[in-house]
Amino acid sequence: MIKETNPFNIVKSDDFTNDEINKYWVDILSKDKKGFIELINPSSPMPMILLGGKGSGKSHIMRYFSYELQKIRKKNNVSDVLADNYLGIYIKCAGLNPTRFYSKEEADQEWINVFVYYFEIWLAQILVDILIDIFNDYETIKNNEKQILQHIIKLFGNIIHLSDNELTFDSLKKCLISIQKNIDFSINNYGFTNKLNNIKIEVSSKELIFGIPKLLSKYIKDFKNIQFVYLLDEFENLYEWQQQYINTLIRERELPVTFKIGVRLYGMKTYKTFSGGEENKEGSEYEAFYLDEYYRNNKQDYSKMLKQLCVTRLIQEEFITEKPDSKNLSKELKKYFERFKLEKLLKKISTKYSHRERPYLKKLIKKLEGTKHNEQIIKNLAIEDDILLEKTNIFLLYRDLKKNKDPLLSSNSIKLELKNYQKNQMTGSAQKKVLDKFKTDIVAQLHLETSEKINYEGIDLFIKMSSGIPRVFLNILKNIFRWSSFNGEDPFKSGKISLEAQRKGVMKTADWFFNDAQMAGKKGKIVKDAVTNLGTFLRTLRVADTVTECSISSFSINTAELSEEIVEIIDSCELYSLILKVSKRLDKNTKRIDPIYQLNGILVPKWDISLNRRGVVKLNKDDVEFIFNPDQKDQFQSYLNSVKNKYNIKINDETNTKKKSNQYALFNNEL
């Protein structure tokens, strides 16, 4: 029976009420005790652009700093809210329905003017709603209402006339609604008349957005030290020319106003302004904060935050009653999940193949067909009761064969090394060296070659897979919970969540993420195909006979030698969080610094790639072309075959016989 309450069902900030944002809030606390308030710094006059992948938590954070949440935190005490020294005015850009303002393409001046006017009226309404609340709740300020409104009305020229009795923010709000309705009507009518009739622009740009806060600051002492922060969320929903206008506001901002913009990584269409075509520069007109990058660069704090988030959800939905001590948090959460045990897997494989040849051994036997001494070679390498070592031996053989060593001699040497390893595992035997470096890859190959599914388990792994995007983590837990319940388990209540439920939950999340991260149109398909090619390529390397680097999940590229189109595709993959730029690498020969990318952690299960970041494969120009260039689509499979040929071993007995005879001669001479 599927449990009705899934504590992780809600994964989007949008699905939370303001009270729930407050209830479920988990701060990030860094080593130097910086939480979001220090990171976002809402009372700072410096504008900020908060960039992050979809699901990184931008809206959640921005809503947290909105007036509505300030009030909840301060238990509805407006005076305490004002003591924060900022007022968060939260606006969702999608609410403007910005696509009705003509079109994506550059709008003519008439449409720009209408949008500017509308934006002014829209923001003013949201600010006035907050002021209505403040003035109604705060007696001391209430006495100033008429006086301040007399000043604010003047900002509107002659279009608003309010009698003395009507001098309230409520009345002002009604006037603003009326102005807005008129513009809405005209915009809608444009669909029939192709003309923007009846819109007389009575308020110029910035008059209200800056003007109202300035008046409040000037005339009411409680507002004197208040930073008015317009929190503009979902900025990516605006057309480029609309963003250009708001960039202008940022550039020409006037105290006590500032802006915090929330936007997806791909969402900043321009930094240009209408101020003589100038562009806003980071560090000068604004500061940029890359949210998911911050999380990835502060792994411990991020991990702690997500674990707290998990516990908060479990407590709220009454799965647990007491919050574990922060020191025991990891331990407490780990106990809910079944752990993978390598011994169990090895035993399972052993039993599965007790009456038939193990597949990797069968593969080797086939490769050795026709080779002299093939039976002896197999005998040297096979270990009936230790599959891991057996596979390691074969790994070593393939590595030697890659260097054209004689297979029999190689297997003799491996057998000798094995004896050393079995006597004392601390020695520097070949097996120990390989297992120290390539164990995860060998175990992964064992899984795949014996048709066993690779497991993804444990809260630490889920956090790592989320790659700085909390929504991915929540989705993993949500899907795991569903599968666990479906399997008849009692997740987070009794028993452990099985490996199977964890794996299925992770796989579902991987599919969701891959399908969800979509660019519109043809480019979207190109980007997705590129990532699929990349995943397939990395998988090919991982399962090859000769694995060159351990735990390959990262790759470096010389972007300077690539065409603009390919660079754009790679950039798009990054902007949609399908790949992540994780580091840089100095090319020893050329001294050039190449970026290093990694597939997003949650996509790793789609292609059975390692989540760990150890080995980096250097992609040359041809590799990049075949992987990323859509024009090479039909050649990709051939390219992949050539990669397989390069890293898989083919044993040619004729060639080896000649080499062998030389080597034997040498051996005999030595003897």
Added chain:
Amino acid sequence: MDYTIFYKVKYETLDHFILDNDNYWDIFISAYNDSERVKKVLEQVHAEKKHWLIMPEYDYDPNELPNNGQIYSYPNLKRENNFIQEYFNNIKIDLNQLQVCIDITGFMRNHLIYFIRYLVSKKIKKIDAIYSEPTTYKAKEDTAFSVEDSFIEVKQIAGCGGSYSTDTSKDILIIGSGYDHELIKYVADSKERTEKIQVFGFPSLQPDMYQENLLRASKAEDELDGTKHYKDYFAPAYDPFVTASVLQEIAADNSPYTNLYLSPLSTKAQTLGFVLYYVWECIDKPISIIFPICEKYKRETSIGISKIWKYSIELP
């Protein structure tokens, strides 16, 4: 508004439809595509004049166009309002003086919606509409109507906007969920902070289509899921009037709301229902029709002609 007063007739076959003496019009307007159910109907219908509208999304070359009707083709007019306005500017006819019928089967949904809205703006009071059901969709539950990767953006349909509230705390998005799950995802994603309600076509056009519809819509589950007040509604896939009634019911069930967005992504008959609800009850309210605009649509997705429906549309 009581939509049950609207009149509809069901014809079991094309022959029944053609043989009905009431089915004669001064102008018969259809949107051309390769479907048998579109082509055969115009070919056989009794009308003084037959107009083919060539929708740019079908991307026809001039040599691919039919020759059994008057062609109105504006390939450069991508926006629905520009296209339909140009058509009416060209025909220069007072539709109030004539018996007019439109075959909605081949229309792009955004063009259909604007067409009806345009009629209202010109105070046209009555029009007949017909809709031909297919026997089946070619690729069953995998049938795609829009061409892959041709999505441009989610946009409000011209003339179908509202007067919006700055309070977005209880915004609602009603989606007429069809087979195009990608389009459902785009629309849902464009209005993230809304409560999402789906209207499924049930009864469906053919018995198996309901399951096919559910299978496809489930692929958009992640965009629609997680919302606490998520609920499904049902309206016959072939009945615009019941669809309009259901929308009325949804609005009442979820009142008060702050803004309401309608997005018809299912059958043309349901789409007609969405726009009827809009023109009768939603103008000048915080209600609008939004739609995922695509560059291209497939010219043929169905097989055969099953039933034909005739709707007598009355407009405010």
